[in-house]
Amino acid sequence: MTEDETKLNYQDEIQYLPISKIEANKHNPRQRFSEEEEDELIASILEKGILNPLIVFKKSGSDEYVILDGERRFRASNKLNLKELPARILLDEPDKLESLSLMFHIHHVQKDWTQFSISITLIDIIKEMGMNPKRLSKNDRAQLIKKTSLSNYKINRYLIFQDYPQEVIDRFLRSEIEEEQEPGADPDILLEMYRPIRQITKLMPELLKKYPVEKIIDSCIKKKANDVIINNKEFRFLNKSLTAADKGMVNKERLKEEIIKFIKNVNTTPESIYLKTAETYFQVQSLAKMTETLTEEINNLNLANISSLERTKITNRLDKLQVLIKSRFDI
Known part of the structure; x- marks a missing residue:
């Protein structure tokens, strides 16, 4: 359990909220969903209903609720013209950083987001923490690992995606969320x-x-x-x-x-x-290393423990190697 997850406090009971009072989270990087995914979810809702309640929080000064988890269920329910949805409501409204972090943990653990969705949210979290994505200190990385539960390797991986021109990022992002991935567009x-x-x-x-x-x-x-x-x-x-x-x-x-x-x-x-x-060039480098290793092995060889037969075998092979060297290098 992460530090952020332990801070999740819900109202005691699951409530059914009017769908008209629920809105998508503007910080969710996954703004598009494939029709195939929605059609499958619609078929599941028609057959079994909504098995997992949405996770939402109430906007201050409003009677509307914002989604932290369950946007696909929300979209599918809208298509079905459902009037209300089951939801678990947070006791407190999170700020932007808390909202991003909570969504990140929920969707990353569920493997619900694509690689670029994770990458986009990671950048937002870094900026909200007052850090520069291109100049993360050791302490910055330690805080980020604690905040996201990502390894340093994965942080580097997702940051690389965002270091490309926007046209490249958009191309791969489109490919990830469209029904058919663009052939060859492997992140x-x-x-x-x-x-x-x-x-x-x-x-x-x-x-x-x-x-x-x-x-x-x-x-x-x-x-x-x-x-x-x-x-x-x-x-x-x-x-x-x-x-x-x-x-x-x-x-x-x-x-x-x-x-x-x-x-x-x-x-x-x-x-x-x-x-x-x-x-x-790399062959020469490799030969140089092997020559150094061979020289070191010969120098370290304990001749007292080697039989005359073994000595003969070694010298014969070294003689053959010397002949090859003279032939190849025209010495």
């Missing part, structure tokens, strides 16, 4: 492309003038929709290539040309860019 694309886009911004900002973030993400969605990308982790090849370029081990202009192909051609994959530009 995890935004998580995997976050670092590559930051690297592109740093290394080749001129590219973004012609191919803005919206265009890049559109290309990623199309690749996912056409099964060119199967696993979102494949986008990490882009980050590897850009990391090599940042270290001066890959020609930036050549890499920029490949990234433009990636944006313009649906069949160009992150892995193909990596193989053309950065694979050799």
